[in-house]
Amino acid sequence: MYLVENPEDEPSPHDDDQAGLAGSPRHDLLAEQAVLGGMMFDRDSVGDVCGALTARDYYRPAHEAIHNAIVRLFTRGEPTTAIAVTAELTRTGDLARAGGPHYIHTCVETATGLGTPAYYAAEVHDQAVLRRLVEAGQRIAAMGAAGEGDVAEIVDAAQSELFTVADERVEEDMLLVADTMSDYLDIVEARKDNQGKLIGVPTGFADLDALTGGLRPGQMIVIAARPAMGKSTLALDMARSAAVKHGIATVIFSLEMDRNEIHDRLLSAEARVALHHLRHGNMTDDDWTAVARRMPDITAAPLFIDTSSNLTGMDIRTKSRRLAQKHKLGLVVVDYLQLMNSGGSKAENRQLEVSDISRGLKSLAKELGVPVIALSQLNRGPEQRQDKIPVVSDLRESGSIEQDADMVILLHREDAYDKESPRAGEADLIVGKHRNGPTATITLGAQLHYSRFVDLARDE
Template structure:
C-alpha cells in the first residue's frame, strides 16, 4: 500500500479571500514525467534542465527526481527497481512515498517521448505557484506598512524578478552554433572599425583608456584603495570626464560625501581652483574668473547625484527609476561597496552580504546596459608590506568582489606613506585585474589641491 502523498507546504488562501483556492499543480503530469524518466536515461537527460526538483508540488516527487538525476549523473541506467534500491540504501525510500508508490508511478507511462512535454507542464505550474507566493508576500508587505517605500518597491521588484529569472527554460539558453551569431559579430567588428576613438567610455586618463579601449556597457569596474588614497577623486574624475565634458548622463551614488562637498570638488577640479580657497571663501580674482566659467558647465551637465541611500535595494530602485527617466544613462558610480547594506533580509555574515551586493551590481550593470564603477576599501594588507603596494587580495570583506569585477584598479601613492618620497605628487593606478585585456600600472599626477588626478603630460 502506498504512503499518502504529501504536498509541498502551500498557503492556499489569499489574504482577504472568501474561499480557499487550490494551488496550481498537475499530479498526473508529475507522475507521467517521473515514469518517463524511470524508463529512459535519454528522458532524464532531456528533462533535467527543463524542470527543477523544486518544481514538483508533491514532496515525494521531488525526492524521486533527485534520485533519478543522481543515477543519470553517475552513468547508471534508468530502472524503477534499481531506483527503489538506491532510495532504500540512502534512507530516503519513505520520503519518496515507499516502494509501492514508486511502482504505482512507473505504471503511469503512456508512451515514449512525452517526457519533455510533461516537464514543460510541471514547470509552468511551478512558476504560477511562485508568482502567487510572490504576490502574497508583496500584499503582506503592503498591509504591514513597515520600511521605506523605496526599499519596499525594490523588494517587490526583486520578488517578481526572481520568479521571472526562474521562469525561463533551459531551452531558452541552449548552445548556439557560430553561424547563429556570426552576422552580429561581424556587424560589431565593422561598427568598431568605423568608430573613431575608443569603443567605450573614456576615463580621462590616456594610458588607461589605451589599455582598456574604454569602459564598456555591462562591466563592473572596482576602484579600490586604502583610506585617503584618492578613490573618490578618481571616481569623480571619470564622472566629470563623461558628464561634464562628454555630456554622457552619469549617476553618482555617494555614501561617504554629501552632495555639497562633491559639487565643491567638481568646481575645484573643473575650474582649477584650490579646494581650500573654496572652503574658506577666500577667492582670488583669478579664482572668481575660473569659477564663473566652470559653474555653467557643471550646471548644464547630465550629472545625477544621490547621497541619501544606505541600502543596496534602495540604490537599485533609484537607478532603475533614473534609467526609465533617462534611457541614455551611460555611467554609474557607487562610492563605496562596503558602506552598503542589503536591506530587508540579512545574510549570515557580512562577507556574504558584500558578496551578494557585488554580484547583484554586476547583474545590474548588464540589466541597465552601462558600466558601473564601484569603489571599495582595502584592508591593512598594504601597510604590512615594506613597499606598501596594494594587491587585489587586500579587498576588505572581499567575498566575491574580485570574482564579480571585470576590472580592478588599485590606487597607490608613495607620498601618502613617505612625505619626502622622490615620487611625491605621483599616483599609481594599478590595473590588477582586467578580464578583457592585460594588466598594467598607469602613473598619473596627483593634483589633490584641485581634487583631481591628471595625465603626467598635463603637469
Template sequence: MAEDGVEQAQPNDLRAEKAVLRAMMFSTDAIADVVAILRGHDFHQPAHELIYHAILTLYAGNHTPSPFSVCEHLTETGQLEAAGGADYINALAGSKPSGKAWSNQAERIRSTARLRRLQAAATRIHDLAANGTPEFVDRIADAAEAEIFAASTEIPGSIPPAFALGDICEDTLDEIEAVGRKAGTMVLGVPTGFTDLDSLTGGLRPGSLTVIAARPAMGKSTLAVDFLRSACIKNNLPALLFTLEARRTEVVMRIMSAEARVALHHMRSGTMTDDDWTRLARRMPDVSSAPLYVQDSAHATFTEVRAQSRRLHLQRDIELIVVDDLQMLTYGTRPFATRYEEISEISRCLKLLAKELDIPVVAISQLNRGPEQRTDKKPQVNDLRDSGALEDNADLVILLHREDAYEKESPRAGEADLIVAKHRDGPTGTITVAFQGHYSRFVDMAST
C-alpha cells in the same frame, strides 16, 4: 493536507500546482519546460515546493522521477511528512496526464505568485506609511517605489531564450564593425579621461563592473569623480553617482575645483579670490549643464540603488553608474550571516545590474591593512576588504597607490599609480598619473 478550497487568504491555484507536479513525475519534457518558468517559491503550498525540489534533484542526478522515487528521496531527506506523506504524493500523481498543458499551468502559477508578491509589497507599503512621519516621507516614498518595482519586475524562474549561432553572428559582425569605427580613438567604452588607462582598457566597457580600491585618504573618491567628469562634462554622457559618505554639495565642490582649477580649500574656507571667482564663472556653464545625477542618501541600500538605477536608465539613458562606496552599502531586503556574505552578494548583483542595463558600473572599495604591513606599501588585489568575491565579480580592478602618502620626502611626490591588477578582457599594468590634491583631481602626466 489542506484541500484546494481551504487556503483562500492569498491568491493561489492549487489545482494548477498539482497538475504541473503530476506532469513532472511522468515526463522529462515537462520538467525541462517547467523549470524554465518556475522556481520553488512560486508554489503557494509549501508541500508542493518540497515535491518540486525533490523532482529536480532526481532529474539532476540522471534519475527518472516517479511517485516512488520522489517518496524515497523525501524519506532520505526527512521531508516526507512535510511534503504530505506517501499517500498524498501517490494521489497527487494519479494517472498519466494527457496533452502538454503544463506550460500554461506553470505560467499561471508564476503569475499567481507574482500577484502574491504584489499584495505583500502593498502590505509593507501600508505599514511604512502608517508608521511614518512627515519628516521621512521622501525616504518612505523611495522604499515604497523599491517594493513595488521589485515585486512587479521579479520573474525568478524566467530563463532567456537560446539564440541560434547564425543570429548571433550577425550581431557580432555589427559589433566588430562598430569597434572598427572607434578603433582610431582607442576608447571603445566610456572614456575615463586618462590616456594610458583608456589605451590599456579601451575605456569602461558596457556590462562591466570596475572596482577602484585604495587605503583611506589615497583619493579613490577623487578618481571616481574624475571618471564622472570625463563621462559627463567632456563627453556629455549621462551618469549616476550614489555617494553614501559625501554630501552632494561636497561632490560638486570637487568637480568645480577640478574643472576651474580653483583650490578646494579656498571654497571650503571662504577665502575665494577674485581670480578664483573668475575661473569658476568660466567653467560653470559646462559644469551645471553636465548630465550627472547625484544620490547622496547615507542610508541607501542596494535594493534602492538597483531601483533608482533602472528608473533613471529608462528616463535619462544613463551610461555610467558609480557607487561610493561598497563598505557603506547594505543589501536591504534580507539578513546575512556575515558582512563578508553581504558584500559578496552586493558585488555579484552590481555585476548583474551592469549586464542588465548594458552599461559600466564602477564601485569604490576600501582595502584592508595589508599594504601597510609591506615594505613598499603597494596594494595587491587580495587586499580587497570584506570579500574575495569582489575580485571574482569585477571585470577590472584598479588599485590606487601614492608613495608620498607614506613618505613625505618621496622623490615621487605628486605622482600616483593606477595599478590595473585585474583586467578580464586584456592586459594588466601600472599607469602613472599626477595627483593634484589642491584641485581635487588626477591628471595625465603629460598634462602637468
C-alpha cells in the same frame, strides 16, 4: 504534399499566462501578417523590421516561425520571397507549424498595398509590450498574494518585472551560434573601422582609455585603495569626464560625502580653484572668474548626485532604473561598498553581506547595460609590506568583490607614506584585474589641491 494547418487554431504561447482575462490577449493579426508579408515582398525592409521588434513579439507561433525563417535567409544573403521562405521552413521541418505554403502566400497578399512593414512592426511590438505588462502584473499580484520571503526583496523583484517591460529589453531565448555569428562579424568589422576610438565611457585618462577602450556596458569596475589615497577623487574624475566632458548621464551614490563636499570637489577640479579656498571661503577674484567660466558646462552636465543616508543595494537598483528610463543612464558610481548594507534579510556575517552587495551591483550593470564603478577599501595588507604596494587580494571583507569585478584598479601613492618621496605628486593606477584585456600600471599626476588626478603629459 504539404500539411496545411490554420494558424488561427494554434494555441498562443501566451494563452496559459492570460487565463482568467476576458477575451484573448492583445494582438493585431492583420498587422502581424502585414509585417511578414512585407518582408517577403521587399527584402530591404527586413533590417527596419528587426530594429522594431523581435520574433517573440508575435502573438501567433506560426508568425514567429515565419519571421525566423525570413531572418535566416536575410542573414545568409538569400532572397526572402514566399517561395524561399516555404523552402526554408521545409528544410527546418517548421512548415506545418507555420501554416503551410497557402498561409505564407496569404501573408504576402495581406501586405499588398498596406504601406511599409516597419509601420506595422511598431504596432506589433506595442501589442507585445501590453501583453507583457499584463503578464508582469499577474506575476506581481501572485508575489503579493503569496507573501513569501523578505518584503524588500519582493518589492525589488516586482520593480524588476516592471522595468523589464518599460525598458522593452526582453531577453532572447537561447540561440544557435549560426544564428548570431553574422551579427558578431559585423561587430568585429566595426571594431576594425573604429581602431583608435573609444568603445566605452571615457575615463578622462588617455593611457587608461588606451588600455581599456573605455568603461564598457555591463562591466563592474572596482577602484580600491587604503584610506586617504584619493579613490573618491579618482571616481569623481571619471564621472566628470563622462558627464561634463561627454554629456553622458551619470549618477554618483555617495555614502561617504555629503552633497556640498562633492560640489566643492567638482568645482575645484573643473575650475582649477584650490579646494581649501572653496572650503574656507577664501575665494580670490581670479577664483571667481574661473568658476564663472566653467559654471555653464557644469550646470549643463547630466550629473546626478544622491547622498541619502543608509543607501542599500536595492535603493541603488531602484533609483538607477528610474534614471535609466528617464535619462538614458550611461554610468553609475557607488562610493563605497563597505559603507553599504544589503537591505534584505540579515546576512550571517559582514563578509556574506558585502558579497551580496557586490553581486547586486554586477547584476545591475548587466541589467541596465552600463558600467558601474564601485569603490572599495583595502585591508591593511599594503602597510605590512616594505614597498606598500597593494595587490588585488587586499580587497577588504570579501573575496567575491574580486570575483564579481570585470576590472580592479588599485590606487597607490608613494607620498602618502613618504612625504619626501622622489615620486611626490604622482599616483599609480594598478590595473590588477582586467577580464577583457591586459593588466598594467598607469602613472598619473596627483593634483589633490585641485581635487583631481591628471595625465602626466597634460598641461592645462
